[in-house]
Amino acid sequence: MEKIRIELWIAAPAERCFDAARDLDLHVKSMTHTNERAVGGRTSGLIELGEEVTWRARHLGVTQHFTSKITAFDRPRHFRDEMQRGAFRSFVHDHFFEVDDRQSCLSGQAGLPVVHCTKMIDALEFSAPLGIFGRIAEKLFLRRYLTRLLTDRAKVIREFAELQ
Secondary structure (H helix, E strand, O other): OEEEEEEEEEOOOHHHHHHHHOEHHHHHHHOHHHOOEEEEEOOOOEOOOOOEEEEEEEEOOEEEEEEEEEEEEEOOOEEEEEEEEOOOOEEEEEEEEEEOOOOOOEOOOOOOEOOOOEEEEEEEEEEOOOHHHHHHHHHHHHHHHHHHHHHHHHHHHHHHHHHO
16 A cells, blocks of 8 residues: 655635535546546536546556545545545545644735635555555556646646635
């Protein structure tokens, strides 16, 4: 099992960041390089507790289907999506949003301090199938690939939330 943790400060209220992270339309916009599309379950808008979405995308040269379900939901602090069907043996993605009034957060627009500052944390635990071959893939390229995907997506969420 591999673990990835990405932290990013956003100059916006936690509620706005939380909703941006669960916005399926924004997700599609953030993943244009993989041609990702929602093809089943909830396919647009803000996903809610208990709902599923099935994605079709091209990752690492292979078109894949991946179904995830929202299994925990505490707006605006945390939600979790877990793979129900897909290429991984397991895939659990926690999204945390923390507000720290003492933290100085700069707005991307003018570089000025802002009132609302939210730390968005993506915590992903995953494991590949295929036993030892999957473990090798995790170490050789999956961890780096998924870290880049999460980092790029976090930047899109930050840009969207700060411009609202």
